[in-house]
């Protein structure tokens with residue numbers, strides 16, 4: 001009984017210690033607003049840095065500033081996204097704003113021809129797009145944020 005109590009105390013101390021070490025995620029206001037919007041993306045995308053892509057969509061935790069179509073754990077990039085990758089497209093603010101507004105039109109523009117695409121979702125509201133891009137920018141390289 002005594003030992004059990006002592007062990008329980010140790011377990012509590014370890015748990016408490018663990019959470020004290022883990023970095024807390026702090027985000028600027030626009031990125032914080034974007035975090036709420038990211039719930040709309042999470043039906044397909046993974047945002048946790050250390051988790052693999054899902055069959056529905058690639059992990060986009062570190063997509064900001066990266067080359068398009070680079071997740072090797074997502075084997076189903078469309079013809080259009082593979083074409084964008086071959087052209088070295090980078091996910092800048094501008095490209096993300098355009099892509100999320102109209103994935104199909106953006107990939108046709110980048111490829112310079114009719115291509116298949118695979119993201120059947122669009123966020124038309126400009127303010128919301130700015131916020132989701134701010135969120136992607138803010139969480140890049142920060143595993144504590146997702």
Ligand code: HEC
Pocket residue numbers: 037038040041042043044045056057058060063067068069070071076077078079080081082091096100116117118119120121123132
């Ligand atoms: C219905 C599922 C779905 C939803 C919802 C969705 N996406 Fe996607 N997304 C995809 C798929 C599938 C791809 C791969 C597209 C391709 O290969 O053409 C993709 C690709 C992307 C990429 C490029 C990834 C890379 O590896 O280059 C970005 C950036 C992206 N999505 C952002 C978003 C954002 C931001 C949202 C929310 C506002 C969102 N997506 C919502 C399915 C989705």
